[in-house]
Amino acid sequence: MKFFIDTANLAQIKEANDLGILDGVTTNPSLMAKEGIQGKDAVMKHYVDICNLVDGDISAEVIATDFDGIVAEGKVLAALHKNIIVKVPMIKDGIKAIKYFTDNGIKTNCTLIFSAGQAILAAKAGATYVSPFLGRIDDMGMDGIDLIQQIRHIYDIQGFQSEILAASIRNPLHIIKCAEVGADVCTCPLDSILGLLKHPLTDIGLAKFLDDAKKFA
DSSP, X not given: OEEEEEOOOHHHHHHHHHTTOOOEEEOOHHHHHHXXXXXXXXXXXXXHHHHHHOSSEEEEEOOOOSHHHHHHHHXXXXXXXXXXXXXXXXXXXXXXXXXXXXXXXXXXXXXXXXXXXXXXXXXXXTOSEEEEBHHHHHHTTSOHHHHHHHHXXXXXXXXXXXXXXXXXOOSHHHHHHHHHHTOSEEEEOHHHHXXXXXXXXXXXXXXXXXXXXXXXX
């Protein structure tokens, strides 16, 4: 399973990349705004800065919601760097745009997926990645992991090539569960990734090793 970090914070991206396990980055307008990045030129420069930090797929989201606007924005984003993946919302014109991008060699990430039906449409249109938002599904009292598992089952039966990119990850357990049910990618905040490192028995064991080592000093 690939690990992406879901942020626009360059320091966090660098920290995750320095671990040696980072495969890519996902961003969106909300994450850009959180970092105080405003204005088209600043946003475009920030995407390039991210691409220069991480040698992997970098999802850059369009703002437009109409076909012509999505295509125009997507072409600009794709031209920024070879690693850019154009992130397109799961809407009617978004599906049309994904098919256009697919036919013209531009990779895409279909975002805001909340059902298996939406995932089927995105795969049929040729999306490189589909992004089910499991944390937001959990917030509604349903199980987001069940959706990941359902999409995996359908894709395997039908032979769809789109990669399942589990998004809206809230904690380390989400990451583990996504790996169990066959997600191709997990995009997570840095805290969730670092949370995988932690276990109280590791801390206790290391403390004992270090304490015993002092006897040989």
